[in-house]
Amino acid sequence: MPTGVHLRDVRKQLFDAAERVLLRDGPHALTSRAVTTEADVAKGVLHRHFADFDDFLAEFTRDRITRLADQAALLRAAAGTRTVAENLIDALAELFDPVTLALTSLVFFRDELRVRLRRQNGLPILAEARDMLQRYLSAEREQGRIAADAEVESLSLSLIGAAHLLLAGRRRGTLPETGELEKMVHTVTADVLQRRLL
CATH class of the missing domain: 1.10.357 (Tetracycline Repressor; domain 2)
Structure with missing residues (x-):
């Protein structure tokens, strides 16, 4: 993902990607890299919006x-x-x-x-x-x-x-x-x- 490109509703994009990974590959495959790859964003995007991957998972679950x-x-x-x-x-x-x-x-x-x-x-x-x-x-x-x-x-x-x-x-x-x-x-x-x- 090019730097400086504005992502609309990043949380939703990442949550949707996490759902797709869960459905396709199961819970064991849900990693930060799998989510960002599925969302087609740089890995740092997830960490700019969430403290860590467990924070992402907690918000996704909430x-x-x-x-x-x-x-x-x-x-x-x-x-x-x-x-x-x-x-x-x-x-x-x-x-x-x-x-x-x-x-x-x-x-x-x-x-x-x-x-x-x-x-x-x-x-x-x-x-x-x-x-x-x-x-x-x-x-x-x-x-x-x-x-x-x-x-x-x-x-x-x-x-x-x-x-x-x-x-x-x-x-x-x-x-x-x-x-x-x-x-x-x-x-x-x-x-x-x-x-x-x-």
């Missing part, structure tokens, strides 16, 4: 978490519409897209990144996903669409854990099959939906 907050608001607004299972299936399919799955692995295996992102309870990204489902299920419980005594925190953990296990082992870049998620969601939620009808 950007995904911000997107998750937008998804959480939409899911919360969906309470009372369609069926509970349909809402959960769509939310989990969107949540565990290939980039988020790869980022979750990256956060799990990079100690320094995990320290920078650490929340009090849980692994970053998965903890926000749990909170998203918990708020949604609480709203559905308030509307009487799941059992009044449903333990939404445990239910959220079960859904996140099961979906992550189901989808994390997929071939890189492949999307989840709806049938797999449907079966899992119906199994996990069967009790609270049946007890609501009693």
Whole structure:
């Protein structure tokens, strides 16, 4: 990249490049050189905008978490519409897209990144996903669409854990099959939906 050329929205350009590297080559291949090469910028560009590569990764992950907050608001607004299972299936399919799955692995295996992102309870990204489902299920419980005594925190953990296990082992870049998620969601939620009808 020639010196003096102004880059528009460098952060977005670098984040988009990081996503492409994650999708194509996986978390182990995500290095500062891989990102700058993919973004077609000089290596120094990344270090002019971020303190170090872990700072870049932390901001990249926070950007995904911000997107998750937008998804959480939409899911919360969906309470009372369609069926509970349909809402959960769509939310989990969107949540565990290939980039988020790869980022979750990256956060799990990079100690320094995990320290920078650490929340009090849980692994970053998965903890926000749990909170998203918990708020949604609480709203559905308030509307009487799941059992009044449903333990939404445990239910959220079960859904996140099961979906992550189901989808994390997929071939890189492949999307989840709806049938797999449907079966899992119906199994996990069967009790609270049946007890609501009693």
